[in-house]
Amino acid sequence: MKRIFVAGDISKEKIDFCIYDGESFLASKVVKNSKSELSTFLKQVDTIFTDGKKENVYNECVFAFEYTGVYNNIVLKLLEKYNFKVALLYPGSIKAVVNFDRAKNDTIDAQKIAEFAYRFYDKLNFYSPLSNEMQELKALITERSALVKVKSQLISKKDDQNKFLPSNISMFLKKNNEKIEKELDEAINNIEVRILKVIKSDEKLKENFEIAISVPGIGPATAAVLIACTNNFNRFKNAKQLGCYSGVVPFQRSSGAYKGKNKVSPKANKQLKTLLHLGAVSVLNSKNIFGEFYNRKTGEGKNKMSVINSVRNKILKTVFACVTNKQKFKPDYKFQFAA
Numbered sequence: 001m002k003r004i005f006v007a008g009d010i011s012k013e014k015i016d017f018c019i020y021d022g023e024s025f026l027a028s029k030v031v032k033n034s035k036s037e038l039s040t041f042l043k044q045v046d047t048i049f050t051d052g053k054k055e056n057v058y059n060e061c062v063f064a065f066e067y068t069g070v071y072n073n074i075v076l077k078l079l080e081k082y083n084f085k086v087a088l089l090y091p092g093s094i095k096a097v098v099n100f101d102r103a104k105n106d107t108i109d110a111q112k113i114a115e116f117a118y119r120f121y122d123k124l125n126f127y128s129p130l131s132n133e134m135q136e137l138k139a140l141i142t143e144r145s146a147l148v149k150v151k152s153q154l155i156s157k158k159d160d161q162n163k164f165l166p167s168n169i170s171m172f173l174k175k176n177n178e179k180i181e182k183e184l185d186e187a188i189n190n191i192e193v194r195i196l197k198v199i200k201s202d203e204k205l206k207e208n209f210e211i212a213i214s215v216p217g218i219g220p221a222t223a224a225v226l227i228a229c230t231n232n233f234n235r236f237k238n239a240k241q242l243g244c245y246s247g248v249v250p251f252q253r254s255s256g257a258y259k260g261k262n263k264v265s266p267k268a269n270k271q272l273k274t275l276l277h278l279g280a281v282s283v284l285n286s287k288n289i290f291g292e293f294y295n296r297k298t299g300e301g302k303n304k305m306s307v308i309n310s311v312r313n314k315i316l317k318t319v320f321a322c323v324t325n326k327q328k329f330k331p332d333y334k335f336q337f338a339a
Contacts, residue, residue, distance in 0.1 A: 002021070002022075002059055002060075003021075003022065003059065003060045003061070003062055003118075003121070004019060004020070004021050004026075004048075004060070004061050004062070005019070005020045005021070005022070005061075005062050005063075005064060005114045005117050005118050006018075006019050006020075006045060006061060006062070006063045006064070006084075006114075007020065007063075007064045007065070007110050007111070007113035007114035007117060008063070008064070008065050008075065008110060008113070009065075009066070009106045009107075009109040009110040009113065010033065010065055010066065010068045010071050010072060010075070011033070011068070011071065011106070012033065012071055013032065013033055014030055014031065014032055014033050014106075015030070015031050015032075015033050015038070015075065016028070016029075016030050016106035016107050016109070016110045017029050017030070017031060017041070017110060018107065018110040018111050018114055019045075019114075020111070020114035020115065020118060022118050025111060025114070028107055028110070028111075029041065030106075033071065033074060033075070034074065035074055035078065038074060038075050038078050039078055042075075042078055042079065042082065045061065045084075046082055048061075060085070061084045061085070062084065062085045062086075062087065062117060062121070062124075063079060063084050063085070063086045063087070064086075064087045064089060064113050064114060064116070064117035064124075065086075065087075065088055065089065065113065066088075066089050066090075066091045066094065066113060067088045067089065067090060067091070069142070070139075072088065076127065076129075080129050085124075085126050086126060086127040087117055087124040087125065087126055087127065088125070088127050089113065089116065089117070089124075092267055093116075094112060094113060094116045130231070131202070133198050133199075133201060133202045133205060134205075134228070134231065134232070136198050137195065137198050137199065137205075137224065137227065137228050138228045140191050140194055140195050140198065141195065141224060141225055141228050143191060144188060144191045144192065144195070144221075145271055147184055147187055147188050147191070148188060150184060151181060151184045151185070151188070154177050154180060154181055154184075155181070157173075157177075158174065158177075161173050161174070162174075192220070192221070195220075195224050196220065196224075199224065199227070204232060205227060205232055207326075208227060208232055208233055208323050209223050209224070209227060210328070211319075211322050211323050211326070211327070211328050211329075212226060212227070212319050212322070212323065214322065214328035214329040215315060215318050215319050215322060215329045216283045216286060216288045216290055216315070216329070217276075217279035217280055217282055217283045217290060217311075217315045218279055218315065218319055219279065221275060222272075222275040222276065222278075222279055225271060225272055225275055226272065226319065229245070229269060229272055230242065233320070233323045233324075238320070239316060239317045239320035239321070242316060242320060243313055243316055243317070244265070244268075245268065245269055245272075246268055246269055246272045246273055246276060246312075246316060247264050247265060247266070247267070247268025247269065247270075247272075247273040248264060248268075248273065248276060248309055248312045248313040248316060249264065249265075249313060250262035250263055250264050250309070251263065251264070251265060264309060273312075276312045276315060276316060277308070277312060279312075279315060280308050280309075280311040280312040280315060281308065283311070283315075284308070284311070288331060289314075289331070290311050290314060290315060293307075293310070293311060293314065294307055294308070294311055297310070
């Protein structure tokens with residue numbers, strides 16, 4: 001089967017497309033990232049496969065994009081009515097395997113995306129349209145994360161302002177920022193209420209949410225992020241894949257005679273990793289399987305941070321096992337952790 005690859009480098013204002021057949025780049029075009037312009041372009045691409053079939057030498061068309069958040073939304077929504085396969089790629093994976101030229105521009109980036117999709121076609125994860133509930137959930141979680149970040153930045157400045165600024169200035173800033181913090185708290189709370197409303201509106205989301213929060217160390221915020229990141233636990237085949245994505249699975253670093261320590265990769269979903277860390281810390285002194293594990297390992301002289309990471313990993317495995325088995329956490333149940 002001969003395939004044609006249509007790759008796009010997406011930005012807020014435009015998408016740089018290139019068409020690649022595995023041997024040469026057939027065409028390139030810059031299209032405004034708007035519904036009308038993209039509709040026209042996709043109709044032109046579709047014409048290749050719907051008209052003049054006797055002359056058509058391609059059996060399949062594959063679209064490939066790097067994931068760029070909301071900037072992907074318009075083209076993905078328009079592509080839903082076509083039968084083209086669509087792959088969303090993690091930017092880091094492309095840089096790791098494709099040799100980038102010294103020169104860099106959006107056209108070259110689109111070509112690299114096309115080459116990557118062609119070379120690793122058998123490993124591509126093809127995009128499936130998300131439900132309205134999942135789309136809203138992802139948008140709400142992204143907005144909540146942004147607001148929490150702004151609030152933490154305001155709070156982190158307080159000590160420096162009190163220590164290094166004149167008292168009259170630091171007092172003014174304190175009172176002024178307290179108003180902002182109060183408004184941020186209200187906005188965050190409104191989003192959290194909306195998140196729960198969205199989850200409870202869908203039976204499958206609600207079921208997995210309630211199972212997830214039954215696990216010690218998993219609160220409503222972490223459960224919601226887990227559901228959004230995993231497409232309600234359908235994105236990953238096993239707990240190890242989810243653990244790698246979350247940055248809690250250690251990997252060996254060795255070369256020749258050198259044997260390095262096992263370390264987690266920095267390539268991870270930072271938001272999810274942070275939430276899992278906070279959840280792990282909250283159960284260290286608890287009388288459950290995670291607290292007992294932590295106390296036993298640290299009592300044996302194990303490095304505390306290494307043990308905490310193991311707790312994060314075990315919490316994640318437990319959530320995955322509970323959701324897979326469709327049962328809430330039970331303290332006396334011996335879970336068969338997925339590999």
